[in-house]
Amino acid sequence: MTLEHQRRTHRCGELRETDAGTEVVLAGWVDVTRDQGRGLVFIDLRDRSGITQAVVEATPDGDGESESMRIARSLRREDVVILRGVVRPRAGGANPRLATGGIEIAASEVAILNRADHPPILPDDEEAARMDEEVRLRNRHIDLRRPRMQSILGLRSRVTRLAREHFQDRGFLEVETPLLIRSTPEGARDFVVPARLHRGEFYALPQSPQLFKQILMVAGCDRYMQICRCLRDEDPRADRQAEFSQIDLELSFTDRDEVLEIVGGFVRRLWKEILDVEVPELVRMSWADAMNRYGIDRPDLRFGLELVDLDDLAAQTEFGVFRDALAAEHRGRKGVVKAMRVPGGAASLTRKQIDALTEFAKGFGLGGLPTTKVAEQGFETGIAKFLAPIEAPLRERLGLETGDLVVFGPGRWETVCKALGEVRLKLGRELGQIDESRWEFLWVVDFPMFEFDEDEERWVALHHPFTAPLPGQAPLLESDPGNCLSAGYDLVVNGSEIAGGSIRIHQQAIQEKVFELIGLSAEEAESKFGFLLRALRHGAPPHGGIAFGLDRLVMHLAGTENIRDVIAFPKTQSGGDLLCDAPSAIDAAQLKELGIDLAGES
């Protein structure tokens, strides 16, 4: 049998000095060749597992050019070849940069499985880092050959394998849920698919399997898991795609503590097995604490720069900005004054940087960003004169030291939290306060059930409208929905939300009440979510669950900040697939069959 029809015996990253003397057959892509002249050609052969150097040599008596030598000299990058030879220690010294650097294959026979056209890009990690991502995405079949990308694909595969193993070992049943479902109100914009057999009607692609996994609980599945695709027609970000994956879980007869315990165990196992990092028992923080101290519902605990409440002290000053902020009231909530101590900030931040920070904060709705510097003799610059009367308690509360900068955020609570939270993150990054080697996990719990939507002038569910109130909080749905806490929870690592879920409403009456509060009439609720309400009537167990953002999880484990790096075939910011050039126009015949007329350009 000729070489090109034989099977490889090893992969390109496997052979070591201990294999010396073995005859092997390797197949792969030509990474590069080094032609030393008529008598000697090196071939670096690459597959997913690594690179092995093969050598084609003229026979010592030099009886002219062999067929293998002729082929070897003709090889070009990314040609697909197979070769046979004997493993031997390197004659020319080891290459410490390769795992196989101690050996080489003395190739006796080389055959071409497939010639490659001149490749538009090369699968080189260093070049890829400089390359326009557009070019990489357009040539994804080559980009994915890079060692880094192969390694991430492998990592992602290990994560999904571990998830299936971990949860299925604990009684979770893997169940698939439909992709063509009913469009539902609330939440993100749906992707929509025309229904040929029902002219004028549409399926929606699922934003998540939420309702189906709840119905699986009603159906007695007890514990469900799925690695599923979710689709939300919203603008992407660096860590967000319209099409993404979740590790989706749901449990019956459970409570919040059990869910957090099970999920915490999985996360600790993941970090241990993938990164060999011991993650301690996960801490919990209330949403209110997170917002007040970090200005955000997913705090990055790798650094300080915490926000401190100053309402009482600010009220003792004559500073109009503080007094106005505190006097203002919005939807029953008084304005606040918060402050942040920036250690050493008086020296490390220039006037120009502070001005830029002010503009940055204004971008989040803050009226301004008063600051002052802490000197030996008192406060200097900025609003120092207003602060003089409260100097001693202010120093104590913020732990101020000479050389610090203090940043103040007066205004509506939501605005101050958002703006100072963003200022905190920006300063943390720019002042090099973030220890990239740390992993800071926490559960954020005790979310409010609702937040008020100023534009639509109605309550909207902070999590989703199937989230249950915390035990004992249900009466507040009637009396004070704005202060009713939910049984929702988010898992946060290093300021990034990697999982979120809740204990669900399993009683129809409470579900109807929540629908009513978010402005969904009984008729609408019945028409949009009737199948869920009907299920809740037919014996729904208490249940709850969670979903991991798989892509983001892999981003953290892989150490990348680009979600496209962890998705084999990602989309661009405008939702395009540059490899297959989707989306695209479709035939008039297809449109006709679907009963769709396109409106003219508007």
Place this chain on the structure above:
RNA sequence: GGGGCGGUAGCUCAAUUGGUUAGAGUACCGGCCUGUCACGCCGGUGGUUGCGGGUUCGAGUCCCGUCCGCCUCGCCA
């Protein structure tokens, strides 16, 4: 929908105030080279400057429009 940055050879980039035939590295093609591994040396091919329009004697460069990519605000139950 808003804001910012970018688009010149296959790839990464350069091109003075608007001025000759748009250059370099690399890749690619040809030749040479028996221990390379970012191989080396010699020679060569390669351009709708994203696209369309305008100003100008003359546009990669200035103006208008548009497309595409990235970041970001809004949005993402």
